[in-house]
Amino acid sequence: NAGVTQTPKFRILKIGQSMTLQCTQDMNHNYMYWYRQDPGMGLKLIYYSVGAGITDKGEVPNGYNVSRSTTEDFPLRLELAAPSQTSVYFCASSYSYSGRSEQYFGPGTRLTVT
Amino acid sequence: AQRVTQPEKLLSVFKGAPVELKCNYSYSGSPELFWYVQYSRQRLQLLLRHISRESIKGFTADLNKGETSFHLKKPFAQEEDSAMYYCALNGGNQFYFGTGTSLTVIP
Numbered sequence: 001n002a003g004v005t006q007t008p009k010f011r012i013l014k015i016g017q018s019m020t021l022q023c024t025q026d027m028n029h030n031y032m033y034w035y036r037q038d039p040g041m042g043l044k045l046i047y048y049s050v051g052a053g054i055t056d057k058g059e060v061p062n063g064y065n066v067s068r069s070t071t072e073d074f075p076l077r078l079e080l081a082a083p084s085q086t087s088v089y090f091c092a093s094s095y096s097y098s099g100r101s102e103q104y105f106g107p108g109t110r111l112t113v114t
Numbered sequence: 115a116q117r118v119t120q121p122e123k124l125l126s127v128f129k130g131a132p133v134e135l136k137c138n139y140s141y142s143g144s145p146e147l148f149w150y151v152q153y154s155r156q157r158l159q160l161l162l163r164h165i166s167r168e169s170i171k172g173f174t175a176d177l178n179k180g181e182t183s184f185h186l187k188k189p190f191a192q193e194e195d196s197a198m199y200y201c202a203l204n205g206g207n208q209f210y211f212g213t214g215t216s217l218t219v220i221p
Contacts, residue, residue, distance in 0.1 A: 033209070040123070042200060042211040043158075050207065058208055090158065102148070102160035103209065 001026050006091050006106035013081040013113045021076040021109050023091030031094045032074040033058075033103065034066065036087040043090060049074055081113045117141075118203050120212035127191045128220045135186040135215045137175075137201030146204035147184040149175055150211075153197045161186075161199070171195070191219045 007022045025032065030051045035043040045058030049068040063085055065077040074093075078085060088110050092103040119138045127133045139145060149161040162170045164177040164184060175186045184201060196219045201212040 031207075035211075040213065042118070042120075042213040043209075045208050045210075048207060056207070059210075092158075102163070103150075105158040107157055 003027065004091055004093055004104050004106035006089075006109050008109060009107070010110045011112070013078075013111065015081060015083065015113060017081050018077070018079050019081070019111075021078075021089055021091075021111075023074045023076065023106060024072050025074075025091075025093040025104070026072065027093060027095075027104065028071060029093035029095050029104070030071070031096060031101075032068065033092045033094075034064070034074070034076045035090045035092065036060065036085075037090065037108075038087050046076065046089075078111075083113050085111065086113045087111060118201050118210050118212040120199075120201055120215050122215045123213065124216050124218070126218045126220055129193055130190050133188050133191045133195070133217065133219075135199050135201075135217065137184045137186065137212060139182050139184060139201070139203050141182075141203055141205060143205075145177070145179075145184075147175075147177060148202040148204070148209075149173070149184075149186050150200045150202055151197050152200070158200070191217075193219050193221055195219050 004025045033048045034046040044060045047066040049055045088108050090108050091106040094103045095101045117140045147164045151161040152158045173188045200214045203210045
């Protein structure tokens with residue numbers, strides 16, 4: 001199993017450009033999450049999904065969009081990139097949300113907006 | 115509001131010394147708490163969860179509801195314990211992470 005994979009690993013965007021961060025998991029997990037991590041800060045939840053076709057906002061959803069058309073994929077879309085979106089983005093998945101279900105993380109995407 | 119606080123950004127201890135990484139939380143319901151760890155050049159991964167009452171790699175963490183704390187402890191630190199540690203709270207469908215503590219074990 002590859003676990004959770006993310007592409008790209010690095011990206012530099014100009015202000016106003018758009019891009020999609022890809023996330024795929026092969027563990028048949030229902031729950032998927034997108035986090036961002038700014039320097040010196042903890043992970044902040046952007047969006048999450050409890051299953052195909054169902055998504056919901058986390059703590060910091062502004063400026064992002066997501067979709068979940070399949071169990072495996074959970075892409076994150078930035079429509080109009082802003083410098084405030086410079087961050088490291090992590091995708092994660094879990095079987096459920098309960099305390100017995102750990103989250104499996106991807107390797108992260110380092111995004112710079114200039 | 116659900117919050118997780120890790121007061122120490124950096125922590126250095128000598129090999130063989132005890133180590134304690136602090137975590138405090140605020141949550142109105144019954145909390146589910148975790149410690150995640152990120153070793154150099156590796157992914158963030160689960161270290162332990164309070165619901166399992168387990169000891170992983172010599173680490174333990176006890177949930178203290180009175181003090182709203184979930185400190186991570188190890189009696190004898192090893193060099194391979196050097197890593198970034200995050201405390202996390204499960205608040206329903208969402209997880210809330212602390213800002214992390216970077217632990218360095220000095221040989």
